[in-house]
Amino acid sequence: MIVKLLSGDTPRSKILGAILLMILVALALAPFLFPGIRSVDTAARICVFILLVASYDLMLGYGGIVSFAHTMFFGMGAYGVALASTHMGRGYDALIVGAVAGAVLAAVVAFLIGLFSLRVRAIFFAMITLAVASAVAVLVSQLSGLTGGEDGLNYQIPRELTPAFKFGGEVMGVKLNGKLLNYYLVFGGSLILFLVLLRIVNSPFGRVLQAIRENDFRAESVGYRVVNYRTAATCISAAVAALAGSLYAIWLRYVGPDTVLSFEIMVDILLMVVIGGMGTMYGAVIGATVLVVAQNYLQELMEVASNSVEGVPLLPQLLDADRWLLWLGILFILSVYFFPTGVVGRLRAGK
Amino acid sequence: MSDPILKLEGVYTDIAQYHILQGVDLEVPRGGVTMLLGRNGVGKTTTLRTVMGHWRAKTGKVLLDGQDITTLPTPQIARAGVGFVPENMGIFSDLTVEENMILAAVSGPIDPARLEWVFSAFPPLKTFWKGHAGNLSGGQKQMLSIARAMVEERRLYLIDEPTKGLAPAIISTMARALRELKEQGASILLVEQNFSVAKALGDSCVVMDDGRVVWSGEMAELATDAGLQERLMGLSMEAHQ
Amino acid sequence: MSAAPKHAPTMAKMSFADKIGPWLPMLLVPAIMVLGLASIPSMSSWLTLTVSGLAMGMMIFIMASGMTLVFGLMDVINFGHGVFISVGAFVGVSVLMVLASMTEAPSLVLNLLAVLLAIIAAAIATGGLGWAFEKVIVKPVYGAHLKQILVTMGGLIVVEQLIVVLWGPEEIYILRPQALQGAITFAGAALEKYRLVAVAVGLVLFLGMRYVLRSTKIGLIVRAGVENGEMVEALGYRLRLVFVGVFVAGSALAGLGGVMWGLYQEVITAHMGQQMMILIFIVVIIGGLGSVEGCFIGALLVGLLQNYIAFIEPKAALISNIALMVAILMWRPQGMIPVVKAK
Numbered sequence: 001m002i003v004k005l006l007s008g009d010t011p012r013s014k015i016l017g018a019i020l021l022m023i024l025v026a027l028a029l030a031p032f033l034f035p036g037i038r039s040v041d042t043a044a045r046i047c048v049f050i051l052l053v054a055s056y057d058l059m060l061g062y063g064g065i066v067s068f069a070h071t072m073f074f075g076m077g078a079y080g081v082a083l084a085s086t087h088m089g090r091g092y093d094a095l096i097v098g099a100v101a102g103a104v105l106a107a108v109v110a111f112l113i114g115l116f117s118l119r120v121r122a123i124f125f126a127m128i129t130l131a132v133a134s135a136v137a138v139l140v141s142q143l144s145g146l147t148g149g150e151d152g153l154n155y156q157i158p159r160e161l162t163p164a165f166k167f168g169g170e171v172m173g174v175k176l177n178g179k180l181l182n183y184y185l186v187f188g189g190s191l192i193l194f195l196v197l198l199r200i201v202n203s204p205f206g207r208v209l210q211a212i213r214e215n216d217f218r219a220e221s222v223g224y225r226v227v228n229y230r231t232a233a234t235c236i237s238a239a240v241a242a243l244a245g246s247l248y249a250i251w252l253r254y255v256g257p258d259t260v261l262s263f264e265i266m267v268d269i270l271l272m273v274v275i276g277g278m279g280t281m282y283g284a285v286i287g288a289t290v291l292v293v294a295q296n297y298l299q300e301l302m303e304v305a306s307n308s309v310e311g312v313p314l315l316p317q318l319l320d321a322d323r324w325l326l327w328l329g330i331l332f333i334l335s336v337y338f339f340p341t342g343v344v345g346r347l348r349a350g351k
Numbered sequence: 352m353s354d355p356i357l358k359l360e361g362v363y364t365d366i367a368q369y370h371i372l373q374g375v376d377l378e379v380p381r382g383g384v385t386m387l388l389g390r391n392g393v394g395k396t397t398t399l400r401t402v403m404g405h406w407r408a409k410t411g412k413v414l415l416d417g418q419d420i421t422t423l424p425t426p427q428i429a430r431a432g433v434g435f436v437p438e439n440m441g442i443f444s445d446l447t448v449e450e451n452m453i454l455a456a457v458s459g460p461i462d463p464a465r466l467e468w469v470f471s472a473f474p475p476l477k478t479f480w481k482g483h484a485g486n487l488s489g490g491q492k493q494m495l496s497i498a499r500a501m502v503e504e505r506r507l508y509l510i511d512e513p514t515k516g517l518a519p520a521i522i523s524t525m526a527r528a529l530r531e532l533k534e535q536g537a538s539i540l541l542v543e544q545n546f547s548v549a550k551a552l553g554d555s556c557v558v559m560d561d562g563r564v565v566w567s568g569e570m571a572e573l574a575t576d577a578g579l580q581e582r583l584m585g586l587s588m589e590a591h592q
Numbered sequence: 593m594s595a596a597p598k599h600a601p602t603m604a605k606m607s608f609a610d611k612i613g614p615w616l617p618m619l620l621v622p623a624i625m626v627l628g629l630a631s632i633p634s635m636s637s638w639l640t641l642t643v644s645g646l647a648m649g650m651m652i653f654i655m656a657s658g659m660t661l662v663f664g665l666m667d668v669i670n671f672g673h674g675v676f677i678s679v680g681a682f683v684g685v686s687v688l689m690v691l692a693s694m695t696e697a698p699s700l701v702l703n704l705l706a707v708l709l710a711i712i713a714a715a716i717a718t719g720g721l722g723w724a725f726e727k728v729i730v731k732p733v734y735g736a737h738l739k740q741i742l743v744t745m746g747g748l749i750v751v752e753q754l755i756v757v758l759w760g761p762e763e764i765y766i767l768r769p770q771a772l773q774g775a776i777t778f779a780g781a782a783l784e785k786y787r788l789v790a791v792a793v794g795l796v797l798f799l800g801m802r803y804v805l806r807s808t809k810i811g812l813i814v815r816a817g818v819e820n821g822e823m824v825e826a827l828g829y830r831l832r833l834v835f836v837g838v839f840v841a842g843s844a845l846a847g848l849g850g851v852m853w854g855l856y857q858e859v860i861t862a863h864m865g866q867q868m869m870i871l872i873f874i875v876v877i878i879g880g881l882g883s884v885e886g887c888f889i890g891a892l893l894v895g896l897l898q899n900y901i902a903f904i905e906p907k908a909a910l911i912s913n914i915a916l917m918v919a920i921l922m923w924r925p926q927g928m929i930p931v932v933k934a935k
Binding site: 060066120127128263314332 | 733922
Binding site: 403405424425426427429430435437441443444445446450451453454455457485499 | 812818823825827831
């Protein structure tokens with residue numbers, strides 16, 4: 001049953017399996033295990049990023065395509081929900097319309113970009129997505145009439161998903177309210193979509209993608225239309241990223257360029273997928289969990305380190321809490337060089 | 352044949368997961384044309400590319416004039432005096448004929464006397480000296496490719512199928528030029544599918560099959576022994592006659 | 593490949609389209625100027641915008657040229673190229689601040705000298721950084737595009753953060769040297785002096801680069817290497833050394849462009865290079881990856897279009913570049929001047 005849910009793609013390493021199970025249980029019971037607004041927020045962020053990074057892995061790790069527009073697709077889903085909720089009024093119909101519209105738009109845009117770049121050279125895709133994504137990000141902050149500009153949008157979601165909705169009293173000291181339901185919507189949505197992605201990469205389609213990644217000339221000569229497969233992977237990946245964005249927008253009840261469109265998020269996604277392990281799907285789970293947790297607590301750690309070396313030239317600036325990206329960048333380069341298969345690859349190799 | 356200019360000892364070369372050369376032993380004597388013959392896909396081009404260092408021998412040795420060049424970088428092999436005319440001609444089509452030739456003269460400006468000799472062998476190159484190499488016809492490109500190797504005196508010339516796909520008139524120009532080169536005392540290792548050209552030019556001969564050398568000896572011996580030809584090279588020779 | 597039927601020397605026949613083809617992109621620059629003239633009502637605004645578009649284009653070209661050559665030669669795609677722009681700008685501006693007495697003096701000679709010193713310092717710094725970047729970041733991932741993109745992006749992040757460590761997180765505002773401030777009036781149009789200088793510098797660099805590529809042996813090796821690196825090596829040239837040289841030169845040019853861009857914007861940030869990369873990518877893609885001429889034309893097109901559109905419909909300026917890219921890729925999927933690649 002479980003193997004079937006995982007589409008036969010088991011973790012293939014006892015330690016990895018144990019870690020994944022731990023993460024699953026922790027996320028499933030997060031509101032009860034780690035009560036408190038900040039930790040539940042972190043848990044929801046982890047769920048969304050696992051999905052987002054897994055969808056990116058479909059493109060990068062399985063399709064061998066580098067995209068810098070994943071935040072753009074993420075943002076399309078988020079803004080879809082935000083705009084629908086703003087203009088249609090609060091309601092589930094707005095959430096559904098927004099999410100579907102965002103996903104469709106993301107797939108269409110991905111298709112168009114693929115049309116212009118993948119047909120010529122796969123690296124065009126990386127360059128063009130970077131250009132298009134930046135243009136869109138600027139556009140979103142400029143069109144403040146529609147998107148709220150830099151301030152973003154606040155909107156209402158159905159009452160059942162907000163803290164104001166209460167049902168029953170408390171369980172294990174946790175208030176049963178709409179926020180809890182909202183969390184389980186995010187958790188459940190992410191889990192289901194993750195399993196769908198797992199199914200896709202283990203389908204015949206996914207196997208062809210992997211063959212293309214290994215050797216696109218051979219795949220082409222065997223008769224697969226490489227461009228079509230890559231384009232399809234890109235579209236699916238974009239649509240799932242948009243759905244992740246929709247879940248995030250439902251959770252936050254706010255969207256803004258910094259939270260869903262910024263280049264920093266793109267960098268985060270890259271770090272997560274590389275550190276977790278490209279082309280494994282489970283790498284997304286590990287990468288997203290580790291990095292989201294690290295970002296929340298690493299900065300505090302660096303603060304301490306920075307203070308302790310006060311007076312030494314340059315060191316305090318290097319260890320400044322705002323410089324965590326410096327160290328993640330170094331970690332990123334080292335991972336690409338020395339363990340391109342990431343944590344998952346390492347664990348599997350060492351089983 | 353005491354002191355060969357080029358010697359391969361038990362060379363194995365892999366390309367990706369394919370074992371292309373499986374223990375090639377061959378000698379190119381100093382002075383004269385050594386033909387490298389064999390059916391398509393037996394490793395002739397790979398042998399030349401391994402000598403040039405484009406592909407690396409997994410095991411075995413490549414000796415140029417007694418010096419081990421097996422692991423030398425390609426540019427150093429070239430500067431050790433090896434002129435290479437690759438299968439695809441390697442013309443820089445964005446450059447003019449003149450610029451192609453300037454690049455080919457690695458050790459300095461082109462020697463005018465030698466250039467005149469090249470022009471006399473390949474008159475079209477003089478006509479289109481300032482033209483883009485990309486606009487040359489197929490035969491003219493092949494001339495340029497050989498001319499680039501000829502523009503300086505090399506210790507060894509590696510020439511891969513100079514007559515492939517060319518009209519008979521141009522083939523005879525090629526053959527004449529190679530003969531002149533040979534008469535100057537050059538050592539040439541020549542891959543050739545056209546057996547009549549091979550017969551006319553070759554002094555000694557090496558035949559390959561399945562990544563190995565299966566026969567070597569005098570060209571004259573092979574040329575007169577139809578049975579041997581049939582046995583060594585099979586159908587492909589008929590196709591080329 | 594067809595053989596000539598007789599041994600009579602004939603060049604392969606070229607059709608009219610083949611002959612005119614390579615020149616078409618060059619005609620696009622005047623064409624877009626004429627279009628601009630037609631849609632901008634006032635002649636003097638058109639002149640102002642044209643000069644500013646050309647200046648912008650020249651600076652983009654300086655910053656982008658190294659990247660396109662690096663790609664052409666070794667098939668290396670450097671997503672970190674933009675960081676040389678930022679580093680160049682910070683080094684150059686620091687030098688200018690030290691030389692404040694020269695930049696504030698109302699003497700054109702002293703001002704230009706200060707700018708020259710700043711540019712040289714920036715070029716040396718970014719050239720050196722480029723050399724290190726090539727050794728540490730790029731060399732281990734030759735031949736693997738995916739890793740190249742990831743690792744060079746990582747390099748960009750790290751160096752950008754180091755800029756912040758060294759110069760602080762705040763943007764730095766700068767004033768152009770005294771004599772380069774303000775504008776001159778020509779035919780009723782106000783032309784900023786600095787932009788004229790930028791056009792001149794860009795033109796000189798372009799012609800210089802063309803001279804090196806067309807008329808020196810190094811240039812021949814580079815051009816030949818873009819088409820068929822293996823054959824260049826088989827002739828006896830160490831392509832790897834040439835490549836490192838081009839990488840360093842390209843980084844130095846990006847640094848130089850960074851100083852000029854910083855003075856143009858009168859503000860510099862650690863992210864400026866990363867932001868420029870967007871325009872640079874558009875320019876090298878539409879120019880044809882690996883082609884210096886294509887890069888030059890592409891940069892001028894982007895510069896002019898951006899300025900015209902910003903005047904006509906400011907909100908469309910950003911999208912205009914994307915639209916230009918789409919239009920050109922529909923016309924020529926490999927870019928305006930596709931680079932011939934052997935094999």
